[in-house]
Amino acid sequence: MTPALSVILFTTASGAGYGLLALLGLLVPFGLLPATVWFGLATLVLALALISGGLLSSTLHLGHPERAWRAVTQWRSSWLAREGLAALLTYLPALAFGATWFLARRPTPPAAALGVLAAAGAIVTLFCTSMIYASLRPVRQWRNAWVTPNFLLLGGYSGALSLAAMTHLFHAGASLPCALSLLLGLAAIIAKLFYWRSIDRTPSVSTAETATGLGHLGRVRALDAPHTEENYLMREMGFRIARKHARRLRGLALIIGFVIPLALAIAALILGALPALAAAVMAALLALTGIFIERWLFFAEATHTVMLYYGRAA
Amino acid sequence: MTSLPAPRPGAKKLGLVIDLDTCVGCHACAVNCKEWNKGGPPAPLPDYDPQGAKPDGVWFNRIHTYEAGDGAAGRTVHFPRSCLHCEEPACVTVCPTGASYKRAEDGIVLVNTDLCIGCKLCSWACPYGAREFDEDAGVMKKCTLCIDRIYNDTIPEAQRVPACVATCPAHARHFGDLGDPESAVSKLVRSRGGYDLMPEMGYRPVNKYLPPRKTACRAPALAEAAPDGAKENGGVGERLLAWLDRALSS
Amino acid sequence: MPGETIALSNPIGDTVKATTCYMCACRCGIHVHLKDGRVRYIEGNPDHPVNRGVLCGKGSAGIMQHYSPARLRSPLIRVGERGEGRFREIGWDEALDIATGWLARIRATDPRRLAFFTGRDQSQALTGFWAKEFGTPNFAAHGGFCSVNMGAAGLYSVGGSFWEFGEPDWEHARLFLLFGVAEDHDSNPIKIGLSRLKARGARIISINPVRTGYSAVADEWVGLRPGTDGLFILSIIHLLLAAERVDLDFLSRYTNGGWLVVRDPGGAGDGLFARDAEGRVLIQDRASRELVEAGRPGTAPRLAGEVRLADGKTALPVFQLLAERYLDPAYAPEAVAARCGITAETIRRIAAEIAEAASATITLPHAWTDSEGVRHAEMHGRPVAMHAMRGISAHSNGFQTCRALHVLQMLIGAVDTPGSWRYKAPYPRPTPPHAPPGGKDVRPETPLSAMPLGMPSGPEDLLVDREGAPQRIDHAFSWEAPLGLHGLMHTVIANAHAGDPYPIDTLFLYMANMAWNSSPEPMETARLLTDKDERTGEYRIPHLIYADAYFSETVAYADLVLPDTTYLERFDCISILDRPIGSAEGPADAIRQPVVAPDRDVRPFQDVLIDLGGRLGLPAFVKPDGTARYASYADYIVHHERRPGIGPLAGWRGNGTQSGRGAPNPSQLEHYIANGCFWRHELPPEAHYFKFANRDYLEAATALGLIEKPERITLQLYAEPLQRFRLAGLGHGDILPPPDLRERVARYCDPLPFWYPPFEQEAADEAEFPLSAITQRPMPMYHSWGSQNAWLRQIHARNFLYIAPGTARALGLEDGEWVKVSSRSGSVTCPVRIMEGVNPLTVWTWNAIGKRAGAWMLAPDAPESRQGFLLNHVIATFLPRRNGRRLPSSDPVTGQAAWYDARVRIEKAARDTAGTLPHPPDLRPPEGLLAAMKRARA
């Protein structure tokens, strides 16, 4: 599948945003995070900025962004609609959470309840996003059991690192976010490695033989395509990445997105004040970059059954 | 509504049956489809760079050519590919806007381009590559099963079939109700072993493909009438005369 | 509900007009739907006899052709050098004045100095007639580079031919053999027919080096080596004879199998038919053993047995000669299989299959009367049908190969019987034909006494001088091509440039893209067109007038461009006098009518030709007072009479009720238009088969004016006219070939078919050029026209060289790699594509996809010119000179261009290949077209 920049940006940024929102909403009620209003507001604003920026960028992908509002109407059948709806609905508790906290100058129980709701919304939205891909049968690298855990864990991981950066920024005790980052990061790595292993090892059920139904005659080879030049289908679903190149990028994603950020997170745990802040911010930014590469690969390595008709593997 | 209509027993399932045994790969169906639809409901069907370096455009029907099998058993197969009007089309259910829908009355899968936001998700969801994005209009388009022909009472009844079916010079395309086991197309599918493309996808295509067949040669070997010995005594002339006498006296 | 947003019953357009398609030469009937004066939709006319409602891909893309940006917009006069593309737009008055000036001077001095050649011309009945009236023998249409081998072999064998002049009995054939057909002119009818065969479970065998298209749907594919069909067919004949599985009854009744051939080795009459004092051919009656004239009622010929003639010479029946030749072990499958590139087993199996299918007689319940008046209660037929086209004819051994195929048909009794190949009206015609070509009497200001193209019966009909030198610019009807029935268009430019046999003044081309895909060696053609005489500084071919409708490569080389309309903007006439659309059930013809008016300053070419005819004072085109006789082509179609009562159109003559013959009917065209622009006359079932000897048919055909006399037509296993040429080659008679050509004439003008290796095999070193290189018609493209079509060019914007896996492996080639393809005459650099379904010693590509950059209003970086290529660059026009003589690489009997003889070598191309080669300089489109394209985009 051809990596769609706007969609990659969207899932990376809003993934982090929802992760951050979820952690904020879940940890604050239990007093596990600073309760200062500015920390709360700033973190919430960051989360919502990441989410909104992502959502906006995703509309760039549309042929008709002005009709984007229609995209929530079919929530009964469409994961994309559900995602849209969940995203919109999540704004309500999230904003209310922020407002109540701000007005009360502290996370009161109602605010805490709204926080939990917002966290739930964030998780549901992330889940819906993952399901958009995980439900697509023609793309075996997406319709894979590891996709949803990946989306959730990566959201959580990048959210946790962002949270760590925020706590450092507000000179608050950041050991929990850092620890969470480590935990979620390790889980995400494991999930990602399992994902890669899975897509590398599971052969496609569909083949040129099943796509054409000509398998009973023997091996099926594409001789001539319907049109000699590229078309929409080939541009959209026919992206090709060399195995070697993909491996290199996987390594890069792991190093930039996980190894270094996690090392920095540990450093931030150990180091004092300013260096810790710098390490945490760096960790978050690198993680986002790494996840961006990972997401790019998520598209680039995905193959679509339609390309079977064009003589390629799926 | 992108939720699928509830299945009703005996419901009409309009679709195509494509005979790979007779398709000669002439592209008539593809071009006539383009011609019909460029002025119909999905109009326009744009052509990008029509005289330029990257000629490309929107086509609802595309004709591939494959080679299958090796040696004497091998065959070249021409393979038209268009929307299969699936019974469980995820292209419809994934659509967030309601632009994609499957008609309850005949099963035709359509796009309402006024509602489409051009998210392209349906084209990702179609295993068969039957959805075509109009880059100029920013909306998704697809085969309509020529809904504006098959129900069109301004054209003679005999011609109320999809454009691709009417035009196919090799009569390799058949149109009808695959929901009715007694329809001509259903019988054809039964008698010829019609099949689904990528059944493993679970989309349950309505359109069926008829496999290529081969009638075998069953002629007994030719017997040499006069053994070569005849040649030595008398040559071809004698041999012919003997043959003609035999033939004419019998 | 969203469903309601689609209007289900919108009318297609506001007007429908019937006319005839011209996206190729198949002549299907179409309905053109118009909306607000623009073409909205074109569909097949369900009532039309040719296409019965279907429409091919090209026909469906007619809209894009009609609105093509490459349409010429006004007459042009060249202002730069040839090929530079600098033109001035001029008006029609000026254009016609210029043309008239050039042509009048030629006609007043030496009419031969006009060479008028037409390509995809469907008005040859007019263009040939115009040439005759002008007085030049130098006329031909494209048949000489197309398939004249097929036409000539058929006309001299069975009085009809494959091509589009016959058709398999799709409804009754049980076995169908298809030789070398990718598309044919019967594009839609063949597809419809194949589907009928399939529906009935008939078996289809395709003999073709490539397995695509029709071969792909065949039950069996015989992938033989190009140029070897003759061997394959003769080997089948060998087996059938050896097994005594031929139809003796058919042979003795309907063929010249029993005709006696004089045996007088070295004598002037050797190999000619034995004749009585009245010149009637003799047979030996089977019962009485007496020598009687062939066809005498109550007799039947003996098919074997030597007889002594009155003059003491001996004679043998044709059948015996034939059997003696083909029973020779040289034709045994084992002896030919390796050359053919197939197994002996395959040949045996197919022969057995033919024998088996042929003996399963098919009976139709139609009583009929034969030409002797004998009544038959039923029709019995051999359900083995054959069809063939350029795969066998586009070789230098094509004429004899096509003859071999007709002989096979005759031997199994499968000519115009139920289940076999059938004539389409107006065929059969008497065979051997006799219609000497015009051109012996060229005089200034005088029409020829006969049409320039004819059918010679012997040396006396040739157009040669006393030394045996050619008298036509293309050397047709000379010893180089005695049966050059359709001319040799592919040699015209080279000969005109060389002044061989004489220089010409004006080359007048219509609808033929000679500067590119229609010539072998197109780069050489371009050079010849631009070459100047050093002394005078003038072009060696001084004037070039070209009538095209689009900006083709050839337009760039013209001095004067006469822009034609598109096919939807004019009247046309698909006449029985030219290439008919009749079927086996009866004759038919058709017209085209303008369905939209031109929006440019263009005129139908036929109108222009008739106008020129009037201006030049060509007798048939002026009234006695010297004014123009016809106002337009439409006027001519209705009022012209070729012979009394016979005109371009056969329908609704006289008072509107007469068919075939009848006085001109002023409202004829209205009748055609009301009937969907075609006329069809269905004969009764008793006239549907055995037409060569079917009294009902022969009488009906005579009444309709299809033939002159209701006389039986005897099928010619043995082609005596060839023997007449051969005898001249052996030194007999007054009209002799030049000494250096005698052996050639004697060898190739064999009255019984034989096989010889294609010339290119001798001209090029087999080891150096081991592979055959051929092209195929792509179904959705018509020669060069398709590429300007925004839809069709999306299907084929570039082409590849297809190669077998083993061959590619041996050369170390991967799919998609670039190669250099070289022949003795040129080279091409292109990418390969590996496929299983191709003969291992053959490479092939789609024809005419490659375009010259800039032509057809395509962007200079269009794939057609960057990644597309023409195989023509490796196809030679001439054989290497011998004894100072330059002979075309064409068939030695007919002059047919031997496109598919090409031999090549392949090697990996340099790594940094950027595009196909050769890549000649870009052509510059006329300013007017560029401006119009800009306006349209804005």
Ligand SMILES: Nc1nc2c(c(=O)[nH]1)N[C@H]1C(S)=C(S)[C@@H](COP(=O)(O)OP(=O)(O)OC[C@H]3O[C@@H](n4cnc5c(=O)[nH]c(N)nc54)[C@H](O)[C@@H]3O)O[C@H]1N2
């Ligand atoms: N779509 C389309 N239709 C056309 C045309 C077109 O350009 N496009 N052109 C029209 C014209 S002008 C013509 S003349 C006709 C020609 O009609 P065809 O004769 O059908 O056309 P070709 O492409 O010349 O096909 C020749 C076939 O013979 C095979 N062949 C080559 N060499 C040999 C051989 O030695 N033996 C055998 N058995 N087969 C061989 C080739 O693989 C090819 O399949 O088509 C007409 N119809």
Ligand SMILES: Nc1nc2c(c(=O)[nH]1)N[C@H]1C(S)=C(S)[C@@H](COP(=O)(O)OP(=O)(O)OC[C@H]3O[C@@H](n4cnc5c(=O)[nH]c(N)nc54)[C@H](O)[C@@H]3O)O[C@H]1N2
């Ligand atoms: N390598 C290779 N070369 C071949 C062949 C092959 O098989 N292989 N086949 C050969 C054969 S059989 C043939 S018949 C020739 C075909 O050769 P041509 O007869 O030259 O056919 P086209 O290339 O279509 O060129 C016809 C010209 O007519 C013009 N034209 C189109 N419509 C109209 C119209 O309505 N009016 C006028 N005035 N002009 C019009 C087109 O623009 C084009 O320039 O090619 C030959 N060349």
Ligand code: SF4
């Ligand atoms: S073929 Fe594709 S577009 Fe058509 S209904 Fe099935 S899934 Fe949808």
Ligand code: SF4
């Ligand atoms: S592109 Fe249009 S039709 Fe397809 S899913 Fe998106 S909104 Fe629906």
Ligand code: SF4
């Ligand atoms: S049914 Fe109509 S829209 Fe669909 S492929 Fe055929 S012609 Fe095109």
Ligand code: SF4
């Ligand atoms: S029109 Fe018929 S024969 Fe031609 S490609 Fe389409 S299905 Fe095949």
Ligand code: SF4
């Ligand atoms: S075969 Fe096609 S292009 Fe040729 S006349 Fe018929 S419809 Fe037109």
Ligand SMILES: [Mo]
């Ligand atoms: Mo041709």
